[in-house]
Amino acid sequence: MNETIRKVGIVGIGNVGKAAASTIVHENIADELYLSDIDSERAKGEAYDFEDSIELTQSRTRVIDVPLEGLAACDVILVAVTERSQIPSQSRLELLKGTAAITYDIVPRLKKAGFQGKYVIATNPCDIITYLFYKLSGLPKSHVIGTGTSLDSMRLRKQISKVVGGIDPRSINAFMVGEHGDSQIAAWSHVTIGGQPLDQFEEDNQDELGKIDRPSVEDTARHFGWEILTRKGNTQFGIGNELAFFAKSILNNAHIVTAASVVQDGEYGQTDLAIGVPIVLGKHGVEKIIKLRLNDQEQQGFNASAELIKGYIKQTLDEHEETTK
Structure with a gap:
């Protein structure tokens, strides 16, 4: 056998x-x-x-x-x-x-x-x-x-869940994209709750929920890791489970959609960097990069995040070349 x-x-x-x-x-x-x-x-x-x-x-x-x-x-x-x-x-x-x-x-x-x-x-x-x-x-x-913005996207879904009446985060589709860091952004134009676009969900539930404070929700998701770090000195269980989840998805050929930091070859208008975007994850690793049609404001934020990453990549490559001369 x-x-x-x-x-x-x-x-x-x-x-x-x-x-x-x-x-x-x-x-x-x-x-x-x-x-x-x-x-x-x-x-x-x-x-x-x-x-x-x-x-x-x-x-x-x-x-x-x-x-x-x-x-x-x-x-x-x-x-x-x-x-x-x-x-x-x-x-x-x-x-x-x-x-x-x-x-x-x-x-x-x-x-x-x-x-x-x-x-x-x-x-x-x-x-x-x-x-x-x-x-x-x-x-x-x-x-x-x-792992990129995978955990950040989970944090975004969790924060949205809290402000929309406790709907299970697994029923919310939402992604943080860009740098796994302070320049990442929420792709609000693609958020859905139970398949319903967020704008429509807000409109249908405005008497109960009012308007979601999107900047506050996004900022909380962006900096939630620091809330953990400043209290216990490290983050481990969330990101540790995320690593195990990625391994399981590859070994099981899960074809699951998750955010991840992957090398770009023209997707989102970017090349020569790795940055957080939604992907399909399976036995071949990145089976597909999902190209969200970001609105103008989101694309500007994404591009700014990409330029930040590119700057640090160049700095690192230059420093290494200098030390190996």
């Missing part, structure tokens, strides 16, 4: 990596989960700990600690690396110098080891790091995926 063994790797076993690993193990998403960290003893300890946790569950996932090159045989590698001393005070962009240096180290090593699977990247600043992974890996752009 031919068996396909589903292999997922995680590089970076900090708070986010552990949260992703926990979901993968306890939801039985992969047959084998490989953990790699610059602190190899820490990775080994986490693998042992997960081993202890499995007996009381239905999971049969094997958890194995490996050196970085040991991830090359995986179908999907989840990237959750960061410099442990770094906690941004104002913007995820503050992390760039440290995480870019890590990226320039690990991607060539995995390429040399023969990795041909899919990368899913949560490392911040996500859009810039995703683009660096694409440039350094030699993989098709469909195989390099940042």
